[in-house]
Amino acid sequence: MMKRLRGRNLAHPGCLVGVTAGLSLGIILAAALALHNVSLNMVLLTWLGLALGLGAIGWIVGTWLTSRFSAVEETVPAGEKVGE
Numbered sequence: 001m002m003k004r005l006r007g008r009n010l011a012h013p014g015c016l017v018g019v020t021a022g023l024s025l026g027i028i029l030a031a032a033l034a035l036h037n038v039s040l041n042m043v044l045l046t047w048l049g050l051a052l053g054l055g056a057i058g059w060i061v062g063t064w065l066t067s068r069f070s071a072v073e074e075t076v077p078a079g080e081k082v083g084e
Helices: 011-035 040-066
Strands: none
Touching: 011 040
């Protein structure tokens, strides 16, 4: 599995995981805040903050991980085309 990560930019998958986690946690937290009669503006700002914040954190972590998995040079036997 780790070979598949080599040479790829992991910022986009990291952002996707972060935004997905942020939306999920934000919905749960927003429901809990709404049950405690918190204003709608605060509930929406909390939800948006979690979604964007965790997305940004995922992007940063993905960018950081990209440098750890450098690309592996593949050797192609003589007479074969790349991609076969």
